[in-house]
Amino acid sequence: ISKMSVFARWLTALLLLVFCSRVVSGQISYSIPEEMPKGSVIGNIAQDLGLDLKRLKSGKARIYTGDSTEYIELNREKGSLLIKEKIDRETLCAKMTPCALHLQLILENPMELYSVTVEIKDVNDNAPSFQKNEIRFEISESAAVGARFVLGRAVDPDVGINGLRSYSLNPTDNFALDTQSDVGRIVEMVLQKPLDREKEARLNLLLTAFDGGEPRLSGTMNIRIKVLDVNDNAPIFTHNVYKGTVTENETKGTKLTTVSATDNDEGSNSHVTYYISDAMDSSVTDIFIVDQYSGDITLNGQVDYEKTNHYQLHIQARDQGGLSDSCKVIIDLLDVNDNKPNIDVISMSNSIPEETKPNTVVAMIKVNDQDSGANGQVHCTINDDVPFSVNSPSNNFFSLRTEQELDRERESEYNITVLCSDEGVPSLSSSASLRLLISDVNDNAPVFERRSYEAFLLENNTPGLSIFRVKASDADSNQNARVSYILDDSAVNGVPVSSYVSVSADSGVISAVRSFDYEQLKDFYFRVKAQDGGSPPLSSNVTVRIKIQDQNDNAPQVLYPVQTGGSVVAEIVPRSADVGYLVTKVVAVDVDSGQNAWLSYKLQKATDRALFEVGPQNGEIRTVRQVTDKDAVKQKLTVVVEDNGQPSRSAVVNINVAVADSFPEVVSEFSDFTLSKEYNDNLTFYLVLALAAVSFLFITTVVVIISVKIYRWRQSRIFYQSSLPVIPYYPPGYADTGVTGTLPHMYNYDVCMTTNSRKSDCKYSTLGGQSVLVMDPSFSETLQRAMKEKSLLEDADSPDLVRQC
Template sequence: MCSEEAMEAGGLCCSRQRQVLFLFLFWRVSLAGSVFGRYSVTEETERGSFVVNLAKDLGLGDWELVARGARVVFDDNKQHLLLDSHTGDLFTNEILDREKLCGSTEPCMLYFQILMDNPFQIYRAELRVRDINDHSPMFQNKETDLKILENTAEGTTFRLERAQDSDGGLNGIQNYTISPNSFFHIKIGDSDEGMIYPELVLDKALDREKQQELSLTLTALDGGSPPRSGTSTIRIVIVDVNDNAPQFPQAIYQAQAPENSPVGSIIATVSASDADSGIYAEIAYSFFDASEDIHSTFQINPVSGEIVLRVLLDYELVKSYKINIQAVDGGGLSARCTVLVEVLDTNDNPPELIMSSLSNHVPENSPEIILAVFKIKDRDSGENGKMICYIQDNLPFLLKPSVENFYILMTEGALDRESQAEYNITITVTDMGTPRLKTQHNITLLVSDVNDNAPAFTQPSYSLSLRENNSPALHIGSVSATDRDAGANAQLTYSLLPPRDPRLPLASLVAINADTGQLFALRALDFEALRAFEFGVGATDRGAPALSSQALVRVQVLDANDNAPSVLYPPHNGSAPCTELVPRAAEPGYLVSKVVAVDADSGQNAWLSFQLLRATEPGLFGVWAHNGEVRTARPLGERDAARHRLVVLVRDHGEPALSASVTLHVLLVDGFSQPYLPLPEAAAEQARADPLTVYLVVALAAVSSLFLFSVLALVAVRLCRRSRAAWAGGCSVPEGHLAGHLVDVSGTGTLSQSYQYEVCLMGGSGTSEFKFLKPILPNIQEQVLERNSEENPTIQNSFGFNF
């Protein structure tokens, strides 16, 4: 590369071995706080050539460019330079051709920006591509015919077609020469565009009769080192005198053509007139001193002078054309005019969006962060080039304008992945032309999860049930929780919480599957020992930090019919059988006894029914199915046997039903004073053992006692019947603590209400046999329950009965 001063002074080059030309960077602070830098590089410089160290010029540290994400963005969206963020060096990314990049424009400037994040900052800069002499001058026509009248005065000038050179500045065309001759010399003229052109000056009068034509060589020289040249042959034909040249009515024509004009459109029409006649009045139109661009864009009708469009116009490439038209008559005289064609802009270019940086992932609950930085541009001009940029209204994002048509897309606040995990953002850029054109760029933004949601059980409490006597490891139910988070933040682990009651052996009762939440019974449960229990379960996710929640589980143990009925009365513990005394005068429905039974089960399994299974004399006694009362079914007669044996069956309503049986002995007596009669076998044995005197004394005493007791009993029975309204049971029971011969059968589950009975025993029989059972006052029941609970607490605690 060569320095800018060296190039302007004469193009002195640096060492060919380095092949790197550079300029020092000049910076200045802009209104926005950005630095404007000018750089220079020579065209055709090898790819990877060093341009400048940006870190040093920007006053940044070695690694600051990397930390701030520095990058270079050109206006034409091409990467002409490459930035090494680690060293801060700026290199050429391609071989630059000034002629392709800028054409004839001089100086050739490429504008770019240096973008940095954290904080966001833009530095504007420009790169000048220096020209080298790599193109030779070229004439559009290698041979030019020039007709000159023989009477042309000395000093007359003829403008020649200038040569074209793609190089600029000093490397452009600097001089024209012509081959040695005695008639003409070259004069250099300056055009309005600042370009030179050759003029052929007649030094000596021509004589067609002596020489009809001349052939000269025109040479164009540029200012390169070494200089390059191009040649064209000028063939001069000396013609007879034609004293009237064509004339245009105006020297300059102005025309306008929209850039969307179709091919073949007539852009303008020129017309010239000639006062001569015949062949000297025939005019032919052609382009004069036209560039290759003019020839490729337009064509002229040589007869009509119509200028026709050959290709589509592009206002963004060329905004105007200057066309030189020459009219030549048949005698070789000519006239020239200029057609200025203004290209009108149409809205034929949609806006462009150039993305500089983009982030497609953002964590939820994050504050405002930058998602994308982009630039918009429109190649049109005026209203067609004005742009507006926006996104959808219903999104939590902001679009903020920056400098140099840069925009920043950022979050408006913290996002919630559980509400929406993905956003489709459409950036729309619309120009203000007619019709309006727009460009859309779609961005898919994924919101990454953070552990901000605790697990939630599907219900706050669970009610489970299982039947007693279950098998160990039985699945009794499941708990389930959900977590609105994702990934590891939504993976749950279930656990049992310590029970509220420390006496509950929860660890030996229930286990939980930590992954699925399934609950299992660890051992067989007994309804009679534990009817229900409750405990807490927890669900914890695997986030950091982990979040958890709790739920309550209630387990109800269902009863199974695993307990047979138990008969409480009459007792059947292997002692002497219980004998019930029934007077022969008893009426039908007389209460003989009551079978009292309980069942340790509950519900339907504890519903008991009573049935007379066997009887010594069928039809004499009956059992009430619901309360177990044994009553006479008909009046008793003298012929009925004195002793009867009844077998009562007690059955529950479980599935399958369980049962128990009890045997009752009933003794029919004529009166309540009649002593207890021993069995015939015992009396016979006693008669044989005692002397006769003893028999007589005993018999006399017995007859007397029986008669006296019968009279007293009969009186007592009648008194009890008369006072039945006052005494519900017929037996006088004092208030206070009950005697031991009262039996409580409350709470058995087999009666509709609680009953207490007084046991009236025969004289001499002790407490082994009942005489009759009668209800007593309810206020005595509490004393009986209290006493019996002290005597037999086991039965009371288990079944709720006192005996």
């Protein structure tokens, strides 16, 4: 019958279930009966909030209850709220009405918070019950009609219409229930008819308590009455209601209030004792005690305002004859700020990118303080050295947001301390530490250690030789900081730079691709690009200059005198030559540079060392003493030209010197002259041809200039032009130096010019005094006049012309 009644009550409540939902500023409410089976649907929260099911999945929707008890769960696939554990309203809320579960629906990316209230409606699943199944009284037969007897009260955990509604007493011959008292008070039995111990010494009554549910449930208690004689007055309390106050966490033994009752009887029948009603819950009787003789009510346990803020006691005053009276004692609790704020991080981003915009939510925090009033008002702050702020979007909820742009290179992580304090006196506070990592974004290009690089490399290097290393660093991290080195496309003397050098993509080591020759390439430039591994990648360039350093890899080269293989070329020194006479000059060059090209000259061998010396720096060969007739005609000198490199390189030149006053004497000594006759004839021909061409051009130029001058001055002049051919003369057997393009130094040019005479001579003389080049006197006079006229013009340079002549 009990199981069927419970099922009937549950079925009735289920039929009366009304689902109602409303969304107001992110809040929604549902109403359900208690004892719904596990898995029952409460409502479709996605539809009621206007949310897409995809949003529930992408936002990782979840239900937050704030404690370990989870009665309700979320079905993300359907967006429905389901019963996770069967809910007993009496266990959850006791007598508190309305009874509701307060939940939060949390979505992420972006974070959203919705408050959900689920009201639990009572179902008549509990029958009224008495604490005791039987109660006994000893009542004097002299008890007056109207005497009252406390029976206790029934307890029904249900509330509202399902709670305790009425009592009935059977039989009702002598006693009846007090109909004027409310159901919540202790039931009292009133004597309606005087007792007669001789007729009936013991009475058995049945007290029944009924609730108002459908079907109606009830509970019973047996009343055993023993009729006594005499004692016809019951104790009476001075007040029906007593009040007292106590602060929570008060010490044990604190006196709260005192109750007092009087009995008009005498003797032992007037002695009154006080008791806490047996109908009170054990949780109350353990906290408070009453002194049975004095009526003092004291604190016997710990009281907590956060659990309940007032207590109600029922005190009985009983005399020796069994007569009693009752009163109510109300104890009000005063709140003390004894609870710190409780910080609960319900959602937290462990890492955010450095490009996160300001005012982005990175954490959601719930703070709860169980105290009331100002003691429960909480405000939160964070440490000042972080670019974040905390604010409260709703009651007890706080959000941590970015306050400004972040830079991972300046700060890669933040330790944020959230301090929450209440407004009590003294104020209590709690703190929580949050660690937030800043993820990297590729916002920094690689930076080289130097603005430009310069390296030196010895020529004749081995291909593949490492020259030096460029290095760039990137302030980013991981892949964004991985630097690769790339050789920029460019050309050196029209050749791609990659044909000269290469760069390691990982290490930045620059290596030579080929062997370099200082004499061909002294330095060159190119650019190296450093590129990171970000997406998109960032890069920077640097200029690199490679300087090739010279090595002494070239020996000196003698330009003059030219060494011929088939003839003997001799320098002629007259026997009348004085000391210091310049015989010839050794001209040599070294294509190396620096000290590798510094040349020194040394006379290695000589037919007569006492006659000649060579200048160590300029290579000039001069006579050391006066030439005499005793000196041999044929002199052979060997000169060594040496550079200053390490090790040094050298070249050797052989010079033939003829000490003679006539050319036949030279020929007779150098018998191999005929071997080079063909060579000398060809050379003479080309020299004569070149001299004739130069003379012709010079004469033509002079004639043109003079003609222009004559035209300008409009003066008639008679010009005499010499028809004598210019015939150069070379002594037989004497050859020019060839590649130098100049005649040997022993040929002298003498230009002699006289005034007021049309005679001037231009001689080309040899050591024998033979004139080989003679200029006509008339041509000399004409030339002199032309120079005088040209001196009058600003743009003329007559001295240069004379010198050229």
